[in-house]
Amino acid sequence: MKHLLSPLDLSVEETGQILSLAEEMIKAPDRFRSVCQGKKLATLFYEPSTRTRLSFEAAMLNLGGSILGFSSADSSSAAKGESVADTIRVISSYADICAMRHPKEGAPMVAAQYASIPVINAGDGGHNHPTQTLTDLLTIQSLKGRLSHLTIGLCGDLKFGRTVHSLIHALVRYEGIHFIMISPEELRLPSYIKKEVLEPAGTPYQELTSLEDAMPKLDVLYMTRVQRERFFNEEDYIRLKDTYILDKQKLSGAKDDMLILHPLPRVNEIASEVDSDPRAVYFKQAEYGVYVRMALIMTLLGLQAPEAQF
Amino acid sequence: MLNISGLNSGVVIDHIKAGRGMDIYSYLELDKYDNSVAIIKNAKSSKMGKKDIIKIEGIPDFIDLNLVSVICDSVTINIIRGGVIIEKKEPSLPEQVTGIFRCKNPRCITSIEQDLPHSFRLTNPHTRTYRCIYCEQEWSRA
Ligand SMILES: [Zn+2]
Numbered sequence: 001m002k003h004l005l006s007p008l009d010l011s012v013e014e015t016g017q018i019l020s021l022a023e024e025m026i027k028a029p030d031r032f033r034s035v036c037q038g039k040k041l042a043t044l045f046y047e048p049s050t051r052t053r054l055s056f057e058a059a060m061l062n063l064g065g066s067i068l069g070f071s072s073a074d075s076s077s078a079a080k081g082e083s084v085a086d087t088i089r090v091i092s093s094y095a096d097i098c099a100m101r102h103p104k105e106g107a108p109m110v111a112a113q114y115a116s117i118p119v120i121n122a123g124d125g126g127h128n129h130p131t132q133t134l135t136d137l138l139t140i141q142s143l144k145g146r147l148s149h150l151t152i153g154l155c156g157d158l159k160f161g162r163t164v165h166s167l168i169h170a171l172v173r174y175e176g177i178h179f180i181m182i183s184p185e186e187l188r189l190p191s192y193i194k195k196e197v198l199e200p201a202g203t204p205y206q207e208l209t210s211l212e213d214a215m216p217k218l219d220v221l222y223m224t225r226v227q228r229e230r231f232f233n234e235e236d237y238i239r240l241k242d243t244y245i246l247d248k249q250k251l252s253g254a255k256d257d258m259l260i261l262h263p264l265p266r267v268n269e270i271a272s273e274v275d276s277d278p279r280a281v282y283f284k285q286a287e288y289g290v291y292v293r294m295a296l297i298m299t300l301l302g303l304q305a306p307e308a309q310f
Numbered sequence: 311m312l313n314i315s316g317l318n319s320g321v322v323i324d325h326i327k328a329g330r331g332m333d334i335y336s337y338l339e340l341d342k343y344d345n346s347v348a349i350i351k352n353a354k355s356s357k358m359g360k361k362d363i364i365k366i367e368g369i370p371d372f373i374d375l376n377l378v379s380v381i382c383d384s385v386t387i388n389i390i391r392g393g394v395i396i397e398k399k400e401p402s403l404p405e406q407v408t409g410i411f412r413c414k415n416p417r418c419i420t421s422i423e424q425d426l427p428h429s430f431r432l433t434n435p436h437t438r439t440y441r442c443i444y445c446e447q448e449w450s451r452a
Contacts, residue, residue, distance in 0.1 A: 083423050104419040106444020110426060125417045127445055 036065030043069035149176035156224035331362030
């Protein structure tokens with residue numbers, strides 16, 4: 001039984017296989033439309049995350065499978081105090097694979113220990129969100145044609161931003177990656193990530209406070225949201241949230257083929273005037289999120305891609 | 311020279327950092343042990359200045375002496391039989407420790423599910439780092 005709990009559960013090779021399968025799906029989605037016929041995906045969402053849940057459900061429906069599940073803890077047996085272990089033992093007999101979102105860190109790991117079906121972590125608190133990382137990797141891979149030899153700018157909340165931490169973990173495994181961290185002093189990347197991830201991998205990085213200074217060097221700019229709930233007081237939030245807003249003006253110094261990624265939803269960190277710029281690929285990224293989840297579901301279910309018909 | 315007077319057969323946990331003796335006593339659950347147990351606090355040590363020592367009469371079979379090294383890295387364990395030290399061990403770090411320490415991360419699934427066993431995996435032997443198998447938070451000795 002193989003689960004996906006952390007982005008690092010997949011080797012570089014396994015990651016590559018999932019991304020290649022997803023790229024085949026992007027090219028010829030029809031070929032895959034009945035691969036999961038008769039299979040069921042359970043979406044077990046103990047906290048609401050409409051975007052992630054719909055992405056999983058769309059993925060399974062695109063593969064010809066069916067879906068069941070719940071979308072918040074109060075509509076589920078958890079509200080009656082049932083343990084994750086008991087829930088997953090029951091769900092294992094209803095579905096063939098499941099995606100679990102839980103506010104507590106490690107809950108999908110508990111589920112994996114008791115499940116007899118593959119468990120996909122769809123986000124566990126501030127801990128892991130591996131399908132977001134796979135989405136980011138697929139977007140870069142398919143639009144840049146590679147995951148190596150890239151200068152990647154990470155901008156915004158680098159202190160609490162889980163997606164950024166996971167992306168760093170995943171990308172240090174590729175050659176020639178260079179990070180430029182762009183954040184206010186208060187929201188800098190935690191030192192344990194530098195000491196435990198970047199430095200052992202020998203991945204070069206710079207820390208800047210100015211987005212404009214970083215812009216000309218970047219192949220990819222990964223924007224993140226500055227979340228209100230991360231701040232102890234409202235003044236700090238208001239002071240910092242607008243610091244790194246990407247607009248046409250700041251974008252003028254960027255390379256013509258730079259990619260702008262964002263895990264969405266955005267608040268105002270990317271001005272809507274940027275949306276029409278060909279470098280803005282965050283909506284494409286959301287679309288790719290469905291393909292990568294399709295590839296992941298197929299892989300974890302051990303299903304083969306049907307032969308191409310010519 | 312370690313003073314083992316009064317102990318014919320048992321275990322002496324020596325070179326405990328001063329102040330950690332009680333922690334080791336409680337993690338090993340020696341309060342549940344019927345034989346005599348002595349904790350010596352702030353004993354003079356040429357190596358360490360001050361140290362704690364625990365002397366246990368008999369060899370309790372319910373404890374994993376390797377656990378001692380998780381809590382304090384300076385310890386040595388002496389097995390006593392017939393009034394003499396028959397074995398000196400430097401305990402090795404166990405790969406996984408279950409049911410002894412608690413994860414203190416309030417965001418961890420173990421904080422809301424009472425029946426889950428708290429379990430930690432050795433993730434870096436050099437820094438003696440243990441992380442919760444669920445949330446990966448580092449277990450802190452403090
Ligand atoms: Zn934990």
